[in-house]
Amino acid sequence: MKSLALLLACVALVRAGTYQDRFTEQYNKIHDSNNGYFSNEGIPYHSIETLIVEAPDHGHQTTSEAYSYYVWLEAVYGGVTGDFSKFNNAWQSLEDHIIPKLQPTNNYYNPSSPATYSAELDDPSQYPSPMEPGVPTGQDPLFQELNQAYGTEDVYGMHWLLDIDNVYGFGNTQGQCELGPNESGASLINNYQRGPQESVWRTVPQPTCDSFKYGGRNGFLDLFVGDNSYAQQWKYSNAPDADARAVQAAYWAAQWARSAGKINDISSTLTKASKLGDYLRYAMFDKYFKRIGNCIGPYNCPGGNGKDSAHYLISWYYAWGGSLTTNGGWAWRIGDGATHFGYQNPLAAYALSNEETLKPKGTTAVDDWSKSLQRQLELYQYLQTEEGAFAGGVTNTWKGRYDTPDSNLTDDTFYGMFYDWEPVYHDPPSNRWYGMQPWSVDRLAQYYYVTGDSSAQGVLQKWVNWIIPNIKIENGDFSLPLNLGWQGDPPRIDVTIESYGQDIGAASATARTLAYYAAKSGDSNAKNVAKQLLDAIWTHNESKGVTVVETMDTYTRFNEKVYIPSGWTGTYPNGDVIDESATFIKIRSWYKNDPDWSKVESYLNGGAAPQFTYHRFWQQADIAIANGVYALLFNE
Incomplete structure (x- = not known):
């Protein structure tokens, strides 16, 4: 714990140096209203620019990811300045805008029958997917515990996507349903819902609350799930890595505020972060609460009892919803059996099981997060390649429908879960982007910094030894891996670097990972590379932030076909025909x-691929955070 004590002491002792100055400069640019990072309501946009298609399909949407970075940015601001009011304000904005208030029928939820099974299919053109009521599902062991802890049936978790400027026109502002295009304020929306091949280019965006006002005869529902009857309903989807990142940020805020004698200033916000972590446990469970391990065949794999449906990892999502009307009302909840290494957050698990101000109220929550911490550490070991990078993830539901996996995957499983090199989505492959590496390994390095856990150190050292030779810093500029390739299966997986590039967010996360590792291990080379990388990133500093030119050759896909079943017709609020x-x-x-x-x-008319300089909120915040953390760690 000596390094943690050193860090906390630095809160009081740090003097303005190069990296603290850079943090302050970048922080001020993000908060300069002339630069356009925030809406009039104070919500962080996904990007300043509106024309951008990646996970969100418009720059003036936002994600729970962006909100988690906002909270983290303000936590570091508190660490640097001693002012934690902005951290409180960021969390309040999160609670006001992205934790859904419209959850009218949760009281009808039956935890003994959480949801009706519907298979994930291979391609969007195979949808709608039929519902199969005869498939056994397990019991939800969290519902009653959370009700008793918080006195409500509603879920305290972030929905992952907001249409801040109501561009789609659904008008699903907080507590409202389909008020239409004239409604001002951020509108909660959905998009991905049709299998692993459904890239952002092939989605049919739809409202979180569907009263059949838009879309077709049954709103948008019959594009996704086949049913004999359709009811007006609401539904939300959570990106658990974002909720975990928000908890992680709260942990650091607690450490820095305590050192500054201001822990009471943020006590109510820490209570909210603890609550978020309590509900985040839904990400630890199989999608239909089926038994974990060798779960093959939707009818053969039994439903779970108690916690035997928990894999204790941070999965790709959890979701919940229900009917709009209380006459014959109903509600449902699902977890997810597919988990990506890039979503794991051992520091959040540690915080929720060890930090007194963040221990949740749920009676089994601390024990669950303690188990999650150990399970996550084991997953890193299971997925680490010969070279040191980490492969995709594991799943309890092969192909999203409890299929039989290839025979080469059944010999070496992870608690009976099957290795998947590209879990969750395939267009593009979910573990091709190098950025998943430092996103997750940074959190492992923070955990190691706090605890000195030797098992984490060994895994980190192997990763550091892989990445440092593959960071190229020449003439003051940088490049690092962009796309990765994978071969083999556990226990022997290999990684290759398919291309290099200048992803500024992945670069700053890499620098922060090396900095945390160096601060604990004393590895001077890792510290020097972190410093050089931060310096090289900063050469791309300009008036609104840090940017590099990006050639968007994927934008040919603006003309890509979106599958709509023959004979199905509907409209969007602006009149666009579907x-x-x-x-x-x-x-x-x-x-x-x-x-x-x-x-x-x-x-699209045959010209050159367009070039953009994007200002994504998460990247700009990550760069600020990396410089601020480096200043706190090394007093520079």
Whole structure:
């Protein structure tokens, strides 16, 4: 714990140096209202620019990821300045805007029958997926415990996606359902819902609350799930890595505030973070609460009892919803049996099981998070390649429908869960992007920094020895891996670097990982590389932040076909028709009014791929955080 004590002492002793100055400069740019990082409601946009298609399909949407970075940014601000009021304000904004208030029928939820099974299919063109009421599901062991702890049936978790400017026009503002395009304020929306091949280019965005006002005869419901009857309903989806990152940020806020004698200033916010972590446990369970381990065949794999449906990892999502009407009302909840190494957060698990101000009220929560911590550490070991990088993840539900996995995957399992090199989504492959590496390993390094856990140190050292030779710093600039390739299965997996690039967010996360590792281990080379990488990133500093030019050759996909079943027709609030001729741009005609549309139009007409300099909130915040943390760790 000596390094943690050193860090806390630095809160009081740190003097303005190069990296603290950079933090302050970057922080001020993010908060400069002229730069456009926040909406009028104080919500962080996914990016300043509106024309951007990646996970969100518009820059003035936002994600729970962005909100978690906002909370983290303000926690570091408190660590640097001693002012934690902005940390409190960021959490309040999170609670006001992205934790859903419209949950009208949770009281009808039956934890003995959490949801009706519907298989995930291989391709969007196979949907709607039929519901199969005869498939056994398990029991939800959290519902009563959470009700008793918090006195409510509602879920305290972030929905993952907000249409801040109500571009789609659904008007699902907090507590409201389909108020339409004239409604001002952030609107909660959904998109991905049709299998692993459904990239952002092939989605049919839909409202979180569907009263059949838009879409087709049954709203948007019959595009995704086949049923004999459809009811107006609400539904939300949580990205657990974001909730865990928010808890992680709260942990550091607690350490820095305590050192500054200001822990009471943030006590109510820490209580909220603890509550978020309590509900985050839904991410530890199989999608239909089925038994963990060798779960093959939807009818053969039994439902779980108690905690035998818990894999104790941080999975890709959890979701919940229900009917709009209370006459014959119903509600449902699901976890997820697929878990990606990139979503794991051992520091959050440690915080929720060890930090007194963050221990949740749920009677079994501390024990669950303690088990999760150990399980996550084991997963890193299981997925680490010969070279040192980490492969994709594991799943309890092969292909999203409890299929029989390939025979080469049944010999070496993880608690009976099967290795999957690209869990969850395949377009693009979910573990191709190098950024998943430092996103997750940074959290492992923070855990190691706090605890000195030798098992974490061994895993980290192997990763550090892999990445340092693959960071190229020449003439003051940098490049590092961009896309990765994978071969083999446990216990022998190998990684190759397929391309290099300048992802500024992945670079700053890499620098922070090396900094935390160096601060605890004393590895001077890791510290020097972290410093050089931060310096190289900063050469791309400009008036609104840090940017590099990106060539968007994926934008040919604006014309990509979006699958709509033959004979199905509907409309969006702006009048865009949804039918079997749909393409990405046809159901988003408003994009043609974007100030950058001419770049894409020229490309679609045979011109060169357009170039953009994007200011993504998460990247800009990550760069600020990396510099602020480096200043706190090394007093520079």
